Amino acid sequence: MTNENLKGIHHVTAMTDNAMRNYKFMTEVVGMRLVKKTVNQDDIQTYHTFFADDEGSPGTDMTFFDFPNNPKGSRGTNSISRTGLRVPDDAALEYYLNRFEENGVTHSGIQELFGKKILPFEESDGQRYQLFSDENNDGVAPGKPWKNGPVPEDKAVYGLGPIEITVSYYDDFKKVLQEVYGMKPVLEEENVTLLDVGEGGNGGQVILRKDEGTEGRQGYGEVHHVSFRVEDHAALAAWEDKYRKMGIGNSGLIDRFYFEALYARVGHILIELSTDGPGFMGDEPYETLGESLALPPFLEPKRAQIEAAIRPFDTTRSK
Structure with missing residues (x-):
């Protein structure tokens, strides 16, 4: 029998105004690993970058679309308003507080939310995040910190x-x-309601807030969509059937090569469901993940066209 239950958060996809600046911020300041530099499969002249843990594990990746000439988004209701990132403990929050001060990152200081310590911060384009301490946390297991990143493994x-x-x-x-x-x-x-997804805990929760004010507008500095984890193709197919029976419009199954996906819009919020695999380790060596432009097999015939269209930027870290 297929287990179609959601397992937790899979990824969040946001929009950036500058792929190179965003790459430096996410790797050099936040300390997440670029595990895939590819293109938006629905707009192949634009980048899609994936930042995650050491091996690109499901539930760890924050991804970005880089749409040239995309206007700046505006904050407001009917939006995915902030992305959470997990760190091992309270000491890690103190480490990042100092790191953000040293790097001039806008932040709101260490606070408490639902009994958990957090550190809200922003990227220079206005993208909003908050670090959650996993101290005393139970639920969805974390990934593996980036071994060769700029942040110590016990803090990352x-x-x-x-x-x-x-x-x-x-x-x-x-x-x-x-x-x-x-x-x-x-x-x-x-x-406000805190809801568990799958095993719950910091890796499987949604914070739902009510705001009847001005509606937000998508653009750079805002989130495009959120994805939740399902086990495999059979589970995703079961969700497609469930959507059909419930009369919920959806994209149908889409093979993204690194995972399979199914999209549905709930009000203003685009919700994706994604399979845990195959993952990001199959087409590049571990040592050089994210260093070259990776294309799924069906886009390889268009590589010359794509490379001529996108703005190249250097993500080489191995020597």
């Missing part, structure tokens, strides 16, 4: 944390998360 980001979604239709959206996606409320306060 090693997975995605709770994803914050803000909507005006709060009750209706919460009902969909529970009844369609099987998420379970674990904490409810006025106008």
Whole structure:
């Protein structure tokens, strides 16, 4: 029998105004590994970069679209409003606080949210993140910190944390998360609910907030979509069938080579479901992940065309 239950967060995809600057920020400051430099398969003249743990494990990757001439997004409701990233413990938050100070990164200082210590911060284009301490955390297992990164392994980001979604239709959206996606409320306060996905914990949670104010607009500095994990092709196919039976419009199964995907829009929020595999280790050596432009087999015949169109940037780290 196919287990179609969601396992946790798979990835978050955001939009950047500059792939090179974003690469330097994510690797040199945040300390995540670039595990794949490829192109947006729906717009092959633009980059799609994947930052993750040491091996690109599912549940650890923050990815970016680099759309030339994309306008700046605006903050507001009906959006994925902030991405969480996991670090091992409270001491890691103190380490990053000092690191952000040294690098001039905008942050809000160490705070507490739902009994967890967090450190909210921003990229220079306005993209919003928050580090979550895994101290005393249970639930979805983390990934493996980047072994050769600039951040010590015992402090480094090693997975995605709770994803914050803000909507005006709060009750209706919460009902969909529970009844369609099987998420379970674990904490409810006025106008905010924390929901578990899969085994829960920092690697499997959604923070749902109510905001009836001005609607946000997608663009660089904002999140494009969030993806949740399913085990394999059979589980994803079961979700496609479930969507059909429930009358939920969807993309149908799409093979992204590194994983299979299924997209559905819930109100304003684009939700993707993605398989755990095959992963990012099959087409490049571990030692040089992300250093060259990687293309799935069906795009290889267009490599010359793609390389002529995109702006090259150097991501070589191995010597």
